[in-house]
Amino acid sequence: MTKIRMTLNGAPVVREVEDRTSLADFLREECGLTATHLGCEHGACGACSVDVDGLLTRACLKFAVQCDGRTVTTLEGLNQDRVTEALRDAFHRAHALQCGFCTPGMLVTARDLLLRNPQPSEAEIRDALAGNICRCTGYAGIVHAIALAADELIRHPRSL
Amino acid sequence: MKPSPFTYRRATSVADAIVLLAVAPDETAAIAGGQSLGPLLNLRMTTAGTLIDLAAISELRESRDLGDAVFIGAGVTHAEIEDGKVPDPSHGFMRRAAAKIAYRAIRCHGTIGGSVAMADPAADWPCILLALNATARIAGPQGERRLAMDDLLVAAYETNLAAGEIILGFEIPKLDDTARAASSKINRKTGAFADSLAVAVRQGARSRVTLGAASIRARILPQTSAALAQGESLEALRPLVASDVAALLAAPDPYLQNLHATNVMRTLAEVLGA
Numbered sequence: 001m002t003k004i005r006m007t008l009n010g011a012p013v014v015r016e017v018e019d020r021t022s023l024a025d026f027l028r029e030e031c032g033l034t035a036t037h038l039g040c041e042h043g044a045c046g047a048c049s050v051d052v053d054g055l056l057t058r059a060c061l062k063f064a065v066q067c068d069g070r071t072v073t074t075l076e077g078l079n080q081d082r083v084t085e086a087l088r089d090a091f092h093r094a095h096a097l098q099c100g101f102c103t104p105g106m107l108v109t110a111r112d113l114l115l116r117n118p119q120p121s122e123a124e125i126r127d128a129l130a131g132n133i134c135r136c137t138g139y140a141g142i143v144h145a146i147a148l149a150a151d152e153l154i155r156h157p158r159s160l
Numbered sequence: 161m162k163p164s165p166f167t168y169r170r171a172t173s174v175a176d177a178i179v180l181l182a183v184a185p186d187e188t189a190a191i192a193g194g195q196s197l198g199p200l201l202n203l204r205m206t207t208a209g210t211l212i213d214l215a216a217i218s219e220l221r222e223s224r225d226l227g228d229a230v231f232i233g234a235g236v237t238h239a240e241i242e243d244g245k246v247p248d249p250s251h252g253f254m255r256r257a258a259a260k261i262a263y264r265a266i267r268c269h270g271t272i273g274g275s276v277a278m279a280d281p282a283a284d285w286p287c288i289l290l291a292l293n294a295t296a297r298i299a300g301p302q303g304e305r306r307l308a309m310d311d312l313l314v315a316a317y318e319t320n321l322a323a324g325e326i327i328l329g330f331e332i333p334k335l336d337d338t339a340r341a342a343s344s345k346i347n348r349k350t351g352a353f354a355d356s357l358a359v360a361v362r363q364g365a366r367s368r369v370t371l372g373a374a375s376i377r378a379r380i381l382p383q384t385s386a387a388l389a390q391g392e393s394l395e396a397l398r399p400l401v402a403s404d405v406a407a408l409l410a411a412p413d414p415y416l417q418n419l420h421a422t423n424v425m426r427t428l429a430e431v432l433g434a
Binding site: 002018019025040041042043046049055056057058060061063065066068109113126128131 | 163170194199203211239262269
């Protein structure tokens with residue numbers, strides 16, 4: 001067991017973890033943050049996407065001990081984030097979720113895309129989503145929603 | 161889908177990492193971004209008694225312009241290369257190639273040194289750095305040494321790194337002003353590992369064409385490279401590509417032959433402006 005400290009969704013967290021515990025298991029099992037979903041546990045599905053120090057991260061491919069001293073933000077921590085709010089609203093309007101299992105990873109990944117590229121083309125959106133699998137195959141709605149959110153953020157940069 | 165138990169140690173410097181790796185070399189693995197090793201550990205395709213984390217070593221994150229070459233630290237991530245945060249010896253080619261590696265979340269953590277040390281036959285950087293004629297700088301218990309990419313790569317998941325050695329970074333010669341470089345990857349979906357990865361660098365006598373995912377390691381295509389260096393046309397290169405590809409395949413296979421030859425021809429068409 002190793003003692004780790006991190007800033008999690010804005011608050012300091014100190015915990016003892018087993019070295020082999022993934023960041024995803026740490027978030028879900030130790031911290032009760034269940035928006036981070038685990039699909040494949042080997043980096044292929046994107047359901048566990050979170051933000052570590054501003055970097056888009058697969059929580060299944062980081063061990064919690066590797067995040068000692070870092071700042072981790074999960075979907076729960078993006079409640080007041082303006083890009084995430086625009087995306088959430090657009091996902092609702094564009095019917096961009098069916099079962100919802102992939103949705104947290106889609107939102108975190110789409111936010112990362114819009115922060116780097118505020119006006120992505122459809123091809124760029126699809127490229128950015130290549131590592132996020134929706135087993136309901138609802139991609140058309142998801143791609144549409146991200147384009148809607150981008151438009152909304154461009155047209156009303158401060159209203160959200 | 162959970163790794164077997166291991167002990168985690170975070171190395172604070174290159175010297176510290178070498179000491180930690182030397183304690184029990186057979187049971188110890190170095191981890192940098194962990195984007196390839198992580199899945200292998202999670203799937204229990206590999207195990208480690210101790211993981212030595214190299215990610216906090218600032219020396220491995222340094223890059224600099226050497227005049228006629230660029231040094232890129234082993235701990236530089238694919239995303240940092242994609243975003244142009246390190247010097248570029250290749251007129252933007254490395255940036256474009258980095259953007260085609262896996263997915264952004266992987267690129268944010270996976271490192272150029274880790275990609276080469278892992279030596280997956282389908283990985284991008286071994287094939288690209290081989291085409292760019294890069295030299296690896298390596299540190300270990302016996303001190304530092306330099307090794308050309310062609311001498312570093314051995315086989316699938318096997319390099320000439322000795323026990324306890326780590327890659328410090330790569331010296332990558334700058335491309336000529338008139339050089340052209342291109343890569344082409346064929347994969348089943350965007351971001352998946354390559355079924356075929358071809359890289360062509362055209363710059364006179366220093367021209368080089370490499371192919372990954374076709375055999376146990378990325379290889380230089382000798383006849384194709386020589387003919388490209390001599391300024392041969394795309395059509396003149398076609399039979400040489402076929403011959404080089406055939407020589408790399410473990411057994412004749414019409415599908416793989418066509419797949420790899422077509423992929424190499426795409427890169428040649430691009431660097432020849434055809």
